[in-house]
Amino acid sequence: MSWLSDFIRPKLQAVVRRPAVPDLWTKCPGCDRMMFHKELEAQLQVCSACGHHLQMPVSARLKLLFDDGSYELMELPEVEEDPLRFRDRKRYSERLRLARADSDAADAIAVATGRIGARPCVTAVLDFGFMGGSMGMAVGEGLVRAAEFSKKHKQPLIAVTASGGARMQEGILSLMQLPRTVAAIEDAREAGCPYIVILTHPTTGGVTASFAMLGDVALAEPGALIGFAGPRVIESTVGETLPENFQRAEKVCELGMVDVVVPRSELKPTLVRVLAHLTNGPLPSPEDTGESSTAVAVIA
Amino acid sequence: MQHFLDFEGPIAELEGKIRELRHLSGESDLNIVEEVARLQSKTQLLLQQTYAKLTPWQLTQVARHPDRPHTLDYVGALIEDFQPLAGDRCFGEDHAMVGGLGRFRSRSVVVLGHEKGRETAERVRRNFGMARPEGYRKAVRLMRLADRFQLPIVSFVDTAGAYPGVGAEQRGQAEAIAQAIRTCLSVGTPIVSVIIGEGGSGGAVAIASADRVLMLENSVYSVISPEGCASILWRTNDQADAAAEALRLTAADMKNLGVADTVIPEPVGGAHRNPDPVLKSVGRHLETALTALEGKDPHTLVAARRKKYIDFRRI
Ligand SMILES: [Zn+2]
Secondary structure, eight states: OOHIIIIIHHHHHHHHHTTTHHHHEEEOTTTOOEEEHHHHHHTTTBOTTTOOBOOOOHHHHHHHHSGGGOEEEOOOOOOOOSTTOOBSSSBHHHHHHHHHHHHSSSSSEEEEEEEETTEEEEEEEEOTTTGGGOBSHHHHHHHHHHHHHHHHHTOOEEEEEEEOSBOGGGHHHHHTHHHHHHHHHHHHHHTTOOEEEEEEEEEOGGGTTTGGGOOSEEEEOTTOBBOSSOHHHHHHHHOOOOOTTTTBHHHHHHTTSSSEEOOHHHHHHHHHHHHHHHTTOOOOOGGGGTOOSHHHHHHO | OOOOOGGGHHHHHHHHHHHHHHHHGGGOOHHHHHHHHHHHHHHHHHHHHHHHTOOHHHHHHHHTOTTSOOHHHHHHHHOEEEEEOOOOSSSOOOTTEEEEEEEETTEEEEEEEEOOOSSHHHHHHTGGGOOOHHHHHHHHHHHHHHHHTTOOEEEEEEESOSOOOHHHHHTTHHHHHHHHHHHHTTOSSOEEEEEEEEEEHHHHHTTTOOSEEEEETTOEEESSOHHHHIIIIISSGGGHHHHHHHHTOBHHHHHHHTSOSEEEOOOTTOTTTOHHHHHHHHHHHHHHHHHHHTTOOHHHHHHHHHHHHHTTTOO
16 A cells, blocks of 8 residues: 555545535434435435434424425524633534534524414424534523514414533523523413424423423424433433333323324324314315425325 | 531641540640630631632532531521421422421411431432422422412522432423423512522522522532533543533622522631521521512512513523
């Protein structure tokens, strides 16, 4: 081997290969099957072999929920940035910069308005890809804005959760987002707005200990990990061994903590049905809501 | 047996000498009296110097000191005719969360608080102050009781956090905490919380989403323990001091950040060395806070409390 193959080739390989391989194929965490990205996208990020629900990008989630895949993103106001000037092995400001470079979002939340089942709704979606969906002031602000919009326009409020919990790098300010989000959501609920939570993998910590567990109706995706303390914390802190399927959506539902576990293909129609009943309104036909029914057909 | 913290080594040594001298001075000789007085003033000075510049990690240890006054000490000192109330009417009674009815300075109140317990058996019975869902559901029940009878709520916060156990998870720990926060933010009666020791994350804010939050000078309030934070962000357990520093968890920090309204000073050497003035002082501050909130109608109270949190550090 020459210096050429040692130094030039690996670099070249990196340039040529990196964008190609990992982006086009994904290994199913459930059954290890390799899946082509187009196939996964068409199947709403659900493995066709084993039914495993992979995490869904925020934009795909919004497209899935809103009629005709059409929605308007709410512009969220700025929040204080790194007020604690937090630094661990890395500066928090640096971690934020990297996360933003990776995601083109400003933080771990998107809020969108549009129609769901022909009904105007506001939806807040947490982005696990952005620092583990952790809740700091920006996520809190997004929830508050969504709840305020809901209250003002008397629209149902929908929260799609995926989060490791509070954002440690914002210290106590992240803990204050628990009462903050709950206060905003209670205002909307008391104004008569239905509040629906869709729990996706994983939803834990400060997010479950606040707005995520307070839905008028709680839907959960199959296999989603839902709990307060993460499994590792439980094992290491109290040394208890975890029962099978511990904190998995199906088990959590069995224990009475959520209303129903809904496969992604059924999520939209289930949400529309629940909203129709809670508002005592009509149940629109799939054509009215732009349901192509192809996505559903592929899964079923 | 007095419990000394790591950084109190020199103080422990001096106090040990004083005890020894006193033990020896059966025949009460003048030299010993003088020597004891000299050592005592030296100890006092050392305490002053040590406690004037505690690091956040040292403060955390003071906040966790087993001899600090606990919730039941405050209840004993400040609440008359206390009637403990038990149970969540659902699963059980959680001894980590105490609560009941009592009279505070001529008004009846509902009292809530985490209780860590003192002797080993008691500490185990109280699960070291780490409440399970039953504890938070009991808190919800008692807050609703307070709402129904228009009694102010006083809560004492002293917990490492909500208990992270399998059973607690299975019975809905997260939901129980969320409901407690929701109830704090929905009762039409004044709520005043005092962080007396450790304010550990969701388990603390569950009973501290209040109109007024008071903090003892050597108490801490944090989203995660310094050890937990270090193990996640530093990937090692021996960086708890760095994590404590970064988290900004002291009472002074809470006042600066707008989380706490008032910091209640402690005597030199901390509340665990001299609890009586602290118990009295907490009583005075509670009285001031409650008086300012009384007489407001329930809707105004709830609206103001929610607004306080919704507008928290909003630009
Ligand atoms: Zn699979």
